[in-house]
Amino acid sequence: xxxxxxxxxxxxxxxxxxxxxxxxxxxxxxxxxxxxxxxxxxxxxxxxxxxxxxxxxxxxxxxxxxxxxxxxxxxxxxxxxxxxxxxxxxxxxxxxxxxxxxxxxxxxxxxxxxxxxxxxxxxxxxxxxxxxxxxxxxxxxxxxxxxxxxxxxxxxxxxxxxxxxxxxxxxxxxxxxxxxxxxxxxxxxxxxxxxxxxxxxxxxxxxxxxxxxxxxxxxxxxxxxxxxxxxxxxxxxxxxxxxxxxxxxxxxxxxxxxxxxxxxxxxxxxxxxxxxxxxxxxxxxxxxxxxxxxxxxxxxxxxxxxxxxxxxxxxxxxxxxxxxxxxxxxxxxxxxxxxxxxxxxxxxxxxxxxxxxxxxxxxxxxxxxxxxxxxxxxxxxxxxxxx
Numbered sequence: 001x002x003x004x005x006x007x008x009x010x011x012x013x014x015x016x017x018x019x020x021x022x023x024x025x026x027x028x029x030x031x032x033x034x035x036x037x038x039x040x041x042x043x044x045x046x047x048x049x050x051x052x053x054x055x056x057x058x059x060x061x062x063x064x065x066x067x068x069x070x071x072x073x074x075x076x077x078x079x080x081x082x083x084x085x086x087x088x089x090x091x092x093x094x095x096x097x098x099x100x101x102x103x104x105x106x107x108x109x110x111x112x113x114x115x116x117x118x119x120x121x122x123x124x125x126x127x128x129x130x131x132x133x134x135x136x137x138x139x140x141x142x143x144x145x146x147x148x149x150x151x152x153x154x155x156x157x158x159x160x161x162x163x164x165x166x167x168x169x170x171x172x173x174x175x176x177x178x179x180x181x182x183x184x185x186x187x188x189x190x191x192x193x194x195x196x197x198x199x200x201x202x203x204x205x206x207x208x209x210x211x212x213x214x215x216x217x218x219x220x221x222x223x224x225x226x227x228x229x230x231x232x233x234x235x236x237x238x239x240x241x242x243x244x245x246x247x248x249x250x251x252x253x254x255x256x257x258x259x260x261x262x263x264x265x266x267x268x269x270x271x272x273x274x275x276x277x278x279x280x281x282x283x284x285x286x287x288x289x290x291x292x293x294x295x296x297x298x299x300x301x302x303x304x305x306x307x308x309x310x311x312x313x314x315x316x317x318x319x320x321x322x323x324x325x326x327x328x329x330x331x332x333x334x335x336x337x338x339x340x341x342x343x344x345x346x347x348x349x350x351x352x353x354x355x356x357x358x359x360x361x362x363x364x365x366x367x368x369x370x371x372x373x374x375x376x377x378x379x380x381x382x383x384x385x386x387x
Contacts, residue, residue, distance in 0.1 A: 074100065074111040074138050079236045084115070087232040091117045091209060093134065106150050107142040120208070132204040136233060139197040147197060162190065167222070168257040172238065180231060180257050182212045182222060189230035189253070191238055198237050200230040221261055224254040231257065287330040287362065305329045307338070312381035318373055322381065325367045326357055333360045337386040338368070345379045354386070 075098070084093040097114040115134045141147040151159050163169060166179035178191040186202045187210070207213060210228050224231060231254040238253070310324035326336060335358050342351040351374055357366050 074109060074140060077138055077237050077240045078111070078113060078136065079233055083236055087226075087229070087236075088209075089227065090119070091132075092119045094118050103150065106146040108146065108150050109140040111138050112136070117209070130203075130205050132202065132206075132209060134203075134229060134233065135199075135201045136237075137197075137199040138237065139199075140195060141197065142195070151197075159192075168224070168260060170253070170256040170260040172253060172256050173242075176238065176242075178234070178253060178257060180224065184213050187212055187228065187230050189234045191234050191253075193238075193241065196241055198234050198241075200233040200237075202229050224258045226252070226254065228254055306385065307383055310383050312340075312342075312383075314378055318375070318378075320372045320374060320378065320381070322370045322372065322383075323368065324383070325365055326360070328360045328362065328364045328366070330362050332362050334358070335387070336360060338383055339386050340381055340383050342372075342374060342381045343379055344377045347379075350374065350376045350378065 078098075079087075081094060093115045095113055095115050098111065099113075100109070100111045102109050113136045115136070117132045120131045139147065139150075141150075148159055151157070162181075163177070163179050166181045168180040170178050172178060172191070176191055176193050178189065180189050181187065184207075186204045188199065188201045190200075191198045202209070204210065204212075212222065226232065231252075235253040305327050308325050308327055310322075312320060312322050314320045320342070322340060326338075328336075335356055338355045338357065340353045340355065341349050342353070344350050351372075353372065355368060355370065357368065360366055
């Protein structure tokens with residue numbers, strides 16, 4: 001009995017101790033959970049709730065639509081990135097900027113774009129390469145006179161001079177006139193229709209996309225082919241503009257321009273001939289004016305051209321003195337060569353000598369004097385001009 005009482009008391013004590021431990025762990029767990037929640041609140045970042053699209057200012061939306069609409073009128077004529085890829089072999093061209101403007105006073109609408117070869121790696125350390133770029137401009141106009149004025153104001157150049165000084169010109173159809181020009185830094189193609197002006201310019205300083213380094217004078221000609229970018233781009237735009245027109249291009253623009261090299265060559269030869277003729281006329285006019293002036297001053301009165309007052313005399317010591325003067329005509333001369341022949345009594349040549357008169361101006365008179373001793377049987381001498 002005594003053992004049962006002791007066991008019962010011991011069991012009660014164990015149960016009481018266990019309840020204490022469970023109660024303590026529960027309180028500790030609650031405290032830890034509370035600390036975690038407080039820490040979460042400190043670290044928590046409020047994410048702003050995006051306003052529904054319906055709350056955006058309606059006037060601003062309309063304004064953006066208008067801008068996109070204005071850009072879209074001419075944007076549809078631009079080459080797509082897929083079309084860029086089709087006309088390039090190794091490079092990847094992408095648009096980096098597009099802008100449009102409207103000149104209501106001149107009834108002119110313009111779109112400008114800038115594209116770059118995004119495959120070119122720019123080296124900022126060595127700074128050796130410059131990234132190639134292409135500028136495209138499409139102008140829609142109603143009055144060509146206003147277009148000429150706009151071009152002169154904006155570009156500070158004349159359309160007429162562009163065509164006159166172009167390397168190649170050509171007409172893809174009756175309604176279109178085109179030109180191509182180039183330099184060591186790139187090239188330019190321009191085409192004009194009855195309502196559009198299209199311009200494509202490539203800046204390619206290191207000529208990674210096409211070799212433009214050819215002489216700028218004469219006709220050691222640069223040959224266009226399908227790899228020249230500016231002609232291909234303008235060709236794409238023309239095709240889109242004139243897709244519904246009856247007069248479409250019969251072949252690619254670069255072929256048309258290249259086939260017309262003889263036109264510019266004939267023009268080049270004609271211009272050179274005209275320059276030479278004008279130069280000759282101007283020189284003749286100046287000579288005539290100067291001659292008339294000299295006549296008025298009495299300089300030309302009774303004057304004969306060539307060698308005048310020539311004498312060849314021998315003294316008692318055998319010394320021959322040659323003297324005379326040379327009267328120049330209307331042509332300036334760098335040098336006049338005189339040949340003097342010394343003759344004996346039988347009129348045989350016993351000695352020859354040459355003398356030069358240098359830098360003789362128009363209508364100038366130059367005197368000459370010389371001495372010579374000959375031991376042979378000298379009689380007389382003659383003189384003549386050899387050049």
